[in-house]
Amino acid sequence: MNLKNATIYDIAKYAKTSTATVSRVLSNSDYPVSDELKQRVLDAAKKLNYTPNLVGRQLKTKETSDIAVIIPNISNPFYPSIVLGVEDVAREKGYNVLLCDSYRNPQLENAYLQSMVEKQVKGIIISSISQNNKTFMQLVEKDLNIVAFDQDVTFPCNKITFDFEDGGFLAVEHLIMLGHKKIALIGAPINRPSRKSIYDGYLKALKKYNIKFNKEYVLLNELEKEFHNEIYEYKNGIELAKRFLQLDDRPTAIFAINDLTAIGVIQGLKSHGVRVPEDISVVGFDNIFISEMVQPALTTVDQPQYEMGKLAANL
Structure with a gap:
């Protein structure tokens, strides 16, 4: 068995229990499971080097803990300093940061926006170089949290501005x-x-x-x-x-x-x-x-x- 790709089915087989019980234990469900069986499942997961499938969990719960940051170019030290500020707060609050570099390309920026929406991120922090607000308006209408910085955008969202x-x-x-x-x-x-x-x-x-x-x-x-x-x-x-x-x-x-x-x-x-x-x-x-x-x-x-x-x- 490839231990790196162990599944809840492998854990259930190893612990001699059902996949439903394994799922309940690993997700900290309130469903009653005996201490002995719970420990058996946890020991099996550790033995098999199990890694949770976050994508699958997100599909079930429709919840993510990801924030996307879209910047024009990572080569300018101005932007990594901003990303560091985002990262420090996100880590403290229990969120992950997904970093996207648009390379000053409006089409690539738009592709990243669409991709982040598909990933169901909690919000997007962006320095937009696009002059087309159509995509942003669609995202705002879907109640996606957007914070703009560096550039003064015209679509309705929160902004970090500078004079x-x-x-x-x-x-x-x-x-x-x-x-x-x-x-x-x-x-x-x-x-x-x-x-x-x-x-x-x-x-x-x-x-x-x-x-x-x-x-x-x-x-x-x-x-x-x-x-x-x-x-x-x-x-x-x-x-x-x-x-x-x-x-x-x-x-x-x-x-x-x-x-x-x-x-x-x-x-x-x-x-x-x-x-x-x-x-x-x-x-x-x-x-x-x-x-x-x-x-x-x-x-x-x-x-x-x-x-x-x-x-x-x-x-």
Whole structure:
């Protein structure tokens, strides 16, 4: 017998009792079973290395203890910090966490949503990159618990929000207070609500301090695609640093739309002999743990990822 695949039928045969009795003992049923027979069943289960069939139990009880977390890319340290916050709360409450990486692909995100519904998860925590709310509305109508974070979604659900516009404003204001008037904005496409708000904060700060907007100082990559062996934001920062250095009227400061982009920018500038902060100031956004490990340490806007994960899980 393959002990790893032992069933309640094997246990019943070994303990010389019925499968119904085995089921009652293993599920801690209130049905009366003698202490001697109960111990015999438990000893048999241990001897046969029995592992409960959780899927079968879920089909019978229609109950799971799973929470799904769907994120755009695990390669960005911003998201693992959030997942850690979710995991810590979930473990404390007796829940399991199922992690899904959408690779910035709306179709894959939708496939994960459908799969998690089929698995009858208790709830879904998601940073959605999809612009289509049809699937979400269907899930909301089915009373599925959804908590959104990172992006400002329009379908009705609980949300963990962050004032991205104010964060963008503070970052640019900091550079202005250092005496900079030529400030570049570098990042991925403005195709998410968070990025749009950060961009609005950039414009708001320029306007408040009477600094003329120069569209040539906004350097964005039009393509965004995640590969399993590359970190998109970091590579994007390196690539856009090259474009930055080709500007005729080069800015004296850079505001990167997230920390990985900022770190890529710094490395790209260094490879061309440009020093940070001596020659150009750079500010990031998110405050991922790597930001204090790079040289020089990155000035950045703090977005408390771990706390966001805990809040999402508690909701």
